[in-house]
Amino acid sequence: MSHLLEVEGLTTVFTGxxxxxxxxxxxxxxxxxxxxxxxxxxxxxxxxxxxLSVMGLLSRGGKVTEGKVLFEDRDLLxxxxxxxxxxxxxxxxxxxxxxxxxxxxxxxxxxxIMESLQIHRGLSKDEARKQAEELLSRVxxxxxxxxxxxxxxxxxxxxxxxVMIAMALSCKxxxxxxxxxxTALDVTIQAQIMQLLKELQKENKMAMILITHDIxxxxxxxxxxxxxxxxxxxxxxPVRELFRHPKHPYTKALMDTVPTIRDTAERxxxxxxxxxxxxxxxxxxxxxxxxxxxxxxxxxxxQENYEFGDGHMARCIVRKExxxxxxx
Ligand SMILES: Nc1ncnc2c1ncn2[C@@H]1O[C@H](COP(=O)(O)OP(=O)(O)OP(=O)(O)O)[C@@H](O)[C@H]1O
Ligand SMILES: [Mg+2]
Numbered sequence: 149m150s151h152l153l154e155v156e157g158l159t160t161v162f163t164g165x166x167x168x169x170x171x172x173x174x175x176x177x178x179x180x181x182x183x184x185x186x187x188x189x190x191x192x193x194x195x196x197x198x199x200l201s202v203m204g205l206l207s208r209g210g211k212v213t214e215g216k217v218l219f220e221d222r223d224l225l226x227x228x229x230x231x232x233x234x235x236x237x238x239x240x241x242x243x244x245x246x247x248x249x250x251x252x253x254x255x256x257x258x259x260x261i262m263e264s265l266q267i268h269r270g271l272s273k274d275e276a277r278k279q280a281e282e283l284l285s286r287v288x289x290x291x292x293x294x295x296x297x298x299x300x301x302x303x304x305x306x307x308x309x310x311v312m313i314a315m316a317l318s319c320k321x322x323x324x325x326x327x328x329x330x331t332a333l334d335v336t337i338q339a340q341i342m343q344l345l346k347e348l349q350k351e352n353k354m355a356m357i358l359i360t361h362d363i364x365x366x367x368x369x370x371x372x373x374x375x376x377x378x379x380x381x382x383x384x385x386p387v388r389e390l391f392r393h394p395k396h397p398y399t400k401a402l403m404d405t406v407p408t409i410r411d412t413a414e415r416x417x418x419x420x421x422x423x424x425x426x427x428x429x430x431x432x433x434x435x436x437x438x439x440x441x442x443x444x445x446x447x448x449x450x451q452e453n454y455e456f457g458d459g460h461m462a463r464c465i466v467r468k469e470x471x472x473x474x475x476x
Pocket of ligand 1: 162171191198210
């Protein structure tokens with residue numbers, strides 16, 4: 149069976165004043181129907197650019213130079229903007245960290261959801277109004293009827309994000325890409341919104357790519373996890389397997405940064421020493437090598453993602469050759 153979304157060798161380059169930089173380097177992954185895939189990794193590792201490339205929403209200066217993005221076997225990169233528009237916001241859609249950038253300030257919330265329903269689902273105005281109200285109730289807006297008449301800036305951050313989710317779901321997408329949808333919100337609201345997303349994802353059997361910094365959230369939400377580092381995928385595994393047996397030293401370090409319930413005040417977040425290299429496209433070998441305590445000479449040669457069985461892959465030659473053992 150083919151996948152809902154299949155990304156093969158995706159490479160995205162930005163051209164700026166100082167020449168070209170490769171932000172996403174030969175990234176390959178897939179998402180199946182109804183599956184939740186989380187993408188994790190430190191700031192600047194290419195999570196957003198990967199997904200903006202998939203959606204065809206790169207900002208100016210950004211260009212996909214290699215690779216394929218197949219959605220239900222159709223190559224999105226080969227489509228015209230018009231063809232792409234039919235799929236975007238309809239069968240696949242994206243929500244962002246800050247809903248104000250996606251909501252139009254001069255239209256009411258009701259108008260915006262209704263418009264989406266009229267365009268993508270071909271509903272009449274009355275049908276669209278009814279459905280918009282239902283959607284707003286479903287995402288937990290206390291008084292859907294009066295919310296319909298409000299403008300985005302008059303709502304709180306959490307309420308705006310609920311409106312965005314209602315809009316994203318208005319077209320019943322097969323795939324929702326959520327790029328850190330709750331980071332701008334306070335912790336209790338974050339939990340409510342994520343719970344809502346999870347319920348809606350199950351209810352609609354929708355596939356979801358969730359980009360997050362929050363490893364705790366990954367454990368709660370993901371079926372499968374992709375770990376990115378410096379523009380590359382360095383590990384991929386089903387969620388339980390990844391938490392139990394992380395293979396790449398970077399993933400292991402990432403897991404160790406999660407505070408557990410038994411944590412004492414002294415053992416708070418353990419930061420990974422060093423930083424993601426600012427520019428990484430000139431590094432031929434393992435891009436984590438500089439920060440890695442297992443570094444060997446072979447790490448500086450070009451790397452690949454090695455198979456560890458049961459859908460587990462990691463880009464670590466030392467691990468593959470038995471130089472690092474699983475902890476039990
Ligand atoms: N518009 C742009 N022009 C030039 N470079 C860009 C642009 N957008 C992103 N980049 C570069 O691409 C790389 C990947 O950025 P990206 O935004 O995908 O990171 P990220 O993993 O989403 O980080 P964060 O967790 O902070 O959101 C970074 O090095 C960034 O500087
Ligand atoms: Mg990002």
